[in-house]
Amino acid sequence: xxxxxxxxxxxxxxxxxxxxxxxxxxxxxxxxxxxxxxxxxxxxxxxxxxxxxxxxxxxxxxxxxxxxxxxxxxxxxxxxxxxxxxxxxxxxxxxxxxxxxxxxxxxxxxxxxxxxxxxxxxxxxxxxxxxxxxxxxxxxxxxxxxxxxxxxxxxxxxxxxxxxxxxxxxxxxxxxxxxxxxxxxxxxxxxxxxxxxxxxxxxxxxxxxxxxxxxxxxxxxxxxxxxxxxxxxxxxxxxxxxxxxxxxxxxxxxxxxxxxxxxxxxxxxxxxxxxxxxxxxxxxxxxxxxxxxxxxxxxxxxxxxxxxxxxxxxxxxxxxxxxxxxxxxxxxxxxxxxxxxxxxxxxxxxxxxxxxxxxxxxxxxxxxxxxxxxxxxxxxxxxxxxxxxxxxxxxxxxxxxxxxxxxxxxxxxxxxxxxxxxxxxxxxxxxxxxxxxxxxxxxxxxxxxxxxxxxxxxxxxxxxxxxxxxxxxxxxxxxxxxxxxxxxxxxxxxxxxxxxxxxxxxxxxxxxxxxxxxxxxxxxxxxxxxxxxxxxxxxxxxxxxxxxxxxxxx
Amino acid sequence: xxxxxxxxxxxxxxxxxxxxxxxxxxxxxxxxxxxxxxxxxxxxxxxxxxxxxxxxxxxxxxxxxxxxxxxxxxxxxxxxxxxxxxxxxxxxxxxxxxxxxxxxxxxxxxxxxxxxxxxxxxxxxxxxxxxxxxxxxxxxxxxxxxxxxxxxxxxxxxxxxxxxxxxxxxxxxxxxxxxxxxxxxxxxxxxxxxxxxxxxxxxxxxxxxxxxxxxxxxxxxxx
Numbered sequence: 001x002x003x004x005x006x007x008x009x010x011x012x013x014x015x016x017x018x019x020x021x022x023x024x025x026x027x028x029x030x031x032x033x034x035x036x037x038x039x040x041x042x043x044x045x046x047x048x049x050x051x052x053x054x055x056x057x058x059x060x061x062x063x064x065x066x067x068x069x070x071x072x073x074x075x076x077x078x079x080x081x082x083x084x085x086x087x088x089x090x091x092x093x094x095x096x097x098x099x100x101x102x103x104x105x106x107x108x109x110x111x112x113x114x115x116x117x118x119x120x121x122x123x124x125x126x127x128x129x130x131x132x133x134x135x136x137x138x139x140x141x142x143x144x145x146x147x148x149x150x151x152x153x154x155x156x157x158x159x160x161x162x163x164x165x166x167x168x169x170x171x172x173x174x175x176x177x178x179x180x181x182x183x184x185x186x187x188x189x190x191x192x193x194x195x196x197x198x199x200x201x202x203x204x205x206x207x208x209x210x211x212x213x214x215x216x217x218x219x220x221x222x223x224x225x226x227x228x229x230x231x232x233x234x235x236x237x238x239x240x241x242x243x244x245x246x247x248x249x250x251x252x253x254x255x256x257x258x259x260x261x262x263x264x265x266x267x268x269x270x271x272x273x274x275x276x277x278x279x280x281x282x283x284x285x286x287x288x289x290x291x292x293x294x295x296x297x298x299x300x301x302x303x304x305x306x307x308x309x310x311x312x313x314x315x316x317x318x319x320x321x322x323x324x325x326x327x328x329x330x331x332x333x334x335x336x337x338x339x340x341x342x343x344x345x346x347x348x349x350x351x352x353x354x355x356x357x358x359x360x361x362x363x364x365x366x367x368x369x370x371x372x373x374x375x376x377x378x379x380x381x382x383x384x385x386x387x388x389x390x391x392x393x394x395x396x397x398x399x400x401x402x403x404x405x406x407x408x409x410x411x412x413x414x415x416x417x418x419x420x421x422x423x424x425x426x427x428x429x430x431x432x433x434x435x436x437x438x439x440x441x442x443x444x445x446x447x448x449x450x451x452x453x454x455x456x457x458x459x460x461x462x463x464x465x466x467x468x469x470x471x472x473x474x475x476x477x478x479x480x481x482x483x484x485x486x487x488x489x490x491x492x493x494x495x496x497x498x499x500x501x502x503x504x505x506x507x508x509x510x511x512x513x514x515x516x517x518x519x520x521x522x523x524x525x526x527x528x529x530x531x532x533x534x535x536x537x538x539x540x541x542x543x544x545x546x547x548x549x550x551x552x553x554x
Numbered sequence: 555x556x557x558x559x560x561x562x563x564x565x566x567x568x569x570x571x572x573x574x575x576x577x578x579x580x581x582x583x584x585x586x587x588x589x590x591x592x593x594x595x596x597x598x599x600x601x602x603x604x605x606x607x608x609x610x611x612x613x614x615x616x617x618x619x620x621x622x623x624x625x626x627x628x629x630x631x632x633x634x635x636x637x638x639x640x641x642x643x644x645x646x647x648x649x650x651x652x653x654x655x656x657x658x659x660x661x662x663x664x665x666x667x668x669x670x671x672x673x674x675x676x677x678x679x680x681x682x683x684x685x686x687x688x689x690x691x692x693x694x695x696x697x698x699x700x701x702x703x704x705x706x707x708x709x710x711x712x713x714x715x716x717x718x719x720x721x722x723x724x725x726x727x728x729x730x731x732x733x734x735x736x737x738x739x740x741x742x743x744x745x746x747x748x749x750x751x752x753x754x755x756x757x758x759x760x761x762x763x764x765x766x767x768x769x770x771x772x773x774x775x776x777x
C-alpha cells in the first residue's frame with residue numbers, strides 16, 4: 001500500500017474543524033517524525049506563521065522532530081509510581097532503542113507502561129513487556145451503590161448493543177422526548193453534580209451559562225487529557241464505557257444548544273482512541289449522532305482530537321488554544337470558556353467522569369445522585385489509587401468516605417510488614433497527607449481542611465521504605481517539566497524548587513527554608529493558572545511532614 | 555457614547571474614589587491616577603499578556619491578588635496597589651527574574667529604549683540579586699551574523715514582548731517561542747539566523763526588550 005501524498009493529507013484535514021493537531025499527527029504517523037518539509041507545507045495550508053508553527057510543535061513532547069529518533073522510539077513512564085516499579089531501570093534497558101522518559105502515562109495500577117508509536121506495552125523489563133490486560137474496576141468492596149461504575153462491568157458494555165441492554169441512551173431519549181433543555185439543566189443542577197476534573201464547578205451552572213451566552217455555534221468539549229500523575233480513571237471510563245461519555249456529551253449539547261463537540265484525548269491513550277472511534281461510528285449508524293437525532297430536531301457531531309504530550313493542555317483554556325492550533329498557553333480569565341471558548345464561542349468543557357455520570361442521572365431523579373454521598377456533598381468520586389497498597393485500582397467512593405476506609409478496608413492496606421508513610425491528593429497537585437492528617441473524609445471540605453484538595457481524585461501511597469525527598473524532587477521536577485513558560489512565578493519557581501530539592505540552594509538551612517517559603521508563597525498567590533498555584537504543595541507538605549528528611553538529605 | 559458618559563463609573567483606588575471608562579483595565583486606571591505599578595511584560599502598544607505578575611493588585615473580595623493589566627475595571631471595586639503582601643510578591647518575583655538572568659542587571663542604555671526597565675525595578679523594589687541561585691534560562695545567539703540586532707539571550711527573561719511586538723505591531727511573525735517552561739527560547743522558524751527568517755530588521759523587538767537581551771548593534775558600534 002502506498003503512503004498518502006503530502007497534498008492528500010492536507011486536503012483531508014484542511015476543511016475540518018480544529019485541523020492542526022490531526023494534520024500534524026497524520027504527517028507524524030506517515031513519516032515517523034515531523035520534518036521541516038512537513039511544517040513548511042502545513043503552515044501556509046492552515047494560515048499559521050511558520051515560526052509560530054515551529055515553536056508550537058516544540059511545545060508538545062511526543063512530536064518527534066528527528067528522523068533518527070522517531071515516534072516508534074520507546075517512551076517509558078517514569079512517573080511517581082512507575083519509579084517504584086523499575087521505570088528508570090527499564091528506561092536504561094531500552095536506551096539502545098533510543099528510549100526516552102515520559103511523565104505519568106496513566107497506568108499506575110499496571111506499571112510500567114511503554115509507548116511505542118500507537119502501541120502500549122507494560123512490564124518491568126524488556127523481556128516481560130506485554131499488552132496490558134483489560135483491568136475493569138473490581139466490584140465495589142464496600143458494597144456501596146455506584147453511579148459511573150454501576151454498569152461498567154457488564155459484558156459488552158463498550159459496544160452499542162451492550163450499552164443499550166444496560167440502560168444506555170435512555171437518559172438521552174428521556175431528555176429529547178420529555179424534557180426541555182432548561183429542564184435538563186435544572187435536573188443536573190439539582191443532582192449536585194460538579195466538575196470531576198478537579199475544579200468542582202457545578203455542572204448545571206456551567207451549562208446554564210453556555211445556554212444563556214450570546215453567540216453561535218456553541219460547543220461541548222470532553223476533556224480527556226488526563227495528565228495528572230496518579231490519575232487513570234478517565235482511561236477506564238473511555239475504554240469500558242465509551243458510549244456513556246458520548247451520551248453525556250449529547251445531553252450536554254442538547255442542554256446548552258451546542259451543535260458540535262470535541263473529545264480532547266491525551267496522546268498516551270491510543271487504545272482509547274480506537275475504542276472511542278468505534279463507538280462514535282456505532283452511534284452515528286444508530287442515529288444517536290448526526291442530524292435529526294432520534295428523529296428530533298437535535299443535531300450533534302463529535303470529533304476526536306489527539307493531544308501530543310503536554311500536561312497543561314488539560315487546563316481548559318490551554319486545551320482550547322491547542323485545539324485552535326495556537327501556542328497552548330492558558331488564556332487570561334475572565335472571559336471564561338462558557339462565553340468565550342472554542343474559537344471565541346460559548347463552550348462547555350467537561351471532564352470525562354462528569355460526562356459519564358450524566359446519563360445515569362438523567363435516567364433517574366436528581367435526589368438519587370444527591371443521596372449517593374454520605375454527608376453534605378452529593379454523589380460519588382472515582383479515586384485512582386496506586387502505589388504501596390495491596391489492591392491498587394479505580395474505586396468509586398461516595399463523597400464523605402473516610403480515606404482510611406478506602407486504604408485499609410477497600411484496598412487491603414499496605415504491603416505485609418509495611419506502614420503507610422504518606423499519600424498524595426489530587427494526583428500530585430494536592431501534595432502529601434501524612435500522619436494524623438490521613439484521618440480525613442474524601443470530599444473537598446474534608447481534604448481542604450488539611451491544607452490539600454481532592455481534585456481529580458488520584459491518590460498515590462508511599463510506605464515507610466520510600467525516600468520522600470526523592471519522591472518530592474521527582475514530583476516538583478514534573479511540574480517544572482510541564483510548566484508552559486508563560487507566567488514568571490511558575491516558569492522560574494518550579495525550576496528553582498526542583499533545584500532546591502536536589503541539593504541546590506543556600507547551604508544555610510534558614511536561608512534555604514526562606515527561599516523555598518518565598519517561592520511557594522508567590523507561586524500560590526500570583527501564578528496565572530492552577531499548575532503554578534498547586535505545584536508548591538508537594539514541596540510545602542514534604543517540608544511540613546518530613547523535617548528530618550529535609551535536613552538529612554538536602 | 556453619551557450614555558456611558560452620563561453614568562459615572564467609579565471605583566476606589568487606594569482609598570480614593572476615581573472614575574474609569576468602560577473596558578479600561580485596572581492598570582490603565584491606576585496609571586492615569588499616577589500610580590507606578592511595576593511591570594515587565596507590559597507594553598502599552600500590545601495586548602495585555604499577564605505573564606510577569608508584577609502588576610498584581612489587591613481587590614477586595616478576592617482571595618489572591620489579580621494582575622491589573624488583564625483585569626477590566628468593575629463598578630465599585632475596592633483596589634489597593636500597595637500592600638506588604640504585594641511588596642513581598644514583587645520582590646520575590648524580581649529576585650527570581652534576576653536569578654535567571656545571572657544578576658546581569660546593569661545594562662548599557664545604548665542597547666535599546668526599554669533596556670533599563672529590569673535594573674530600575676530591582677532598585678526601586680529593594681530586590682536582591684543574590685537569591686534563588688540556579689540554572690540560567692536563556693542562551694545567547696551571538697553568532698547570528700546579521701549587522702543590526704544582537705541576540706544576547708543570556709539576559710532574556712521570557713516576557714515575549716519581542717515576539718508579540720513582531721506579530722501585533724509589525725505583522726511579521728518572524729520569531730516565536732520554542733520549548734516550554736524554563737527551557738523556553740526565542741527562535742525564528744527552525745531556529746535559524748534572523749537573516750534566514752521573516753525578520754525585516756525593523757528593530758521593534760530591540761526597542762521593547764526590558765533587559766537589553768536584544769540590542770541595537772549599530773548604536774553599540776557607534777558608541
